Amino acid sequence: MTLGPQPDNAMLPHRVVMSARSMPGYAYGARSPIWWGTVGFAVAEGMGFAIAAAMYFYLVFINGNWPLSAPPPDLLWSSLFTVVLLASIWPNQRAKRDGEREDLASTRRNLVIMSLFGVVLLVIRVFEFGTLHVRWDQNAYGSVVWLLLSLHTLHVLTDLGDTIVLTVLMFTRHGHGKRFSDVGDNAFYWYFVVASWLPIYVIIYWFPRWW
Numbered sequence: 001m002t003l004g005p006q007p008d009n010a011m012l013p014h015r016v017v018m019s020a021r022s023m024p025g026y027a028y029g030a031r032s033p034i035w036w037g038t039v040g041f042a043v044a045e046g047m048g049f050a051i052a053a054a055m056y057f058y059l060v061f062i063n064g065n066w067p068l069s070a071p072p073p074d075l076l077w078s079s080l081f082t083v084v085l086l087a088s089i090w091p092n093q094r095a096k097r098d099g100e101r102e103d104l105a106s107t108r109r110n111l112v113i114m115s116l117f118g119v120v121l122l123v124i125r126v127f128e129f130g131t132l133h134v135r136w137d138q139n140a141y142g143s144v145v146w147l148l149l150s151l152h153t154l155h156v157l158t159d160l161g162d163t164i165v166l167t168v169l170m171f172t173r174h175g176h177g178k179r180f181s182d183v184g185d186n187a188f189y190w191y192f193v194v195a196s197w198l199p200i201y202v203i204i205y206w207f208p209r210w211w
Helices: 035-063 076-087 090-099 106-127 142-171 178-210
Strands: none
Touching: 035 142, 035 178, 076 090, 076 106, 076 178, 090 106, 090 178, 106 142, 106 178, 142 178
16 A cells, blocks of 8 residues: 655654643643533622522513512511522631542532532522512513512522532542542632622612612
């Protein structure tokens, strides 16, 4: 079998420019590709919250009287949810810090605590839905309020699922190396869950009282 003409440098010896053997297989923060993927998720999902909030204020603008055919939602469960959510920042930060230190015992403890926080928040959220004083299908006001609250609930549930899976992994033989980097990414996403709730809380529970 005859091959076509070969380039002049075809027989030249290859020279290794850089070896990747010594490079780490994972990193923390902005040095990690997964971290940038989490940032992308947060930006995209933040736009979803912004669109839902814009729908809310559009309905306020075209209706004038607000809320429609219902009193403002109660503050008890929503305020308790907010307090517990803000309290979760401390163990979340400790989980991130201990993960970067690759302190397995402390990371396990903090992940268990964060999992319990997630469960407690979802229980509170169930009671919170019962104090909206409007069904999702009652009118446009009910639909947009339930949409905003459901979107945030989905994010809490998603992060809780991720935290539980990560907690289980840290108690197995997989609890080393890249898993510590995953702890930091999970903590970063939880900050997004906390930050996204604060404007939603004001919109749903305080704006109708100020309008």
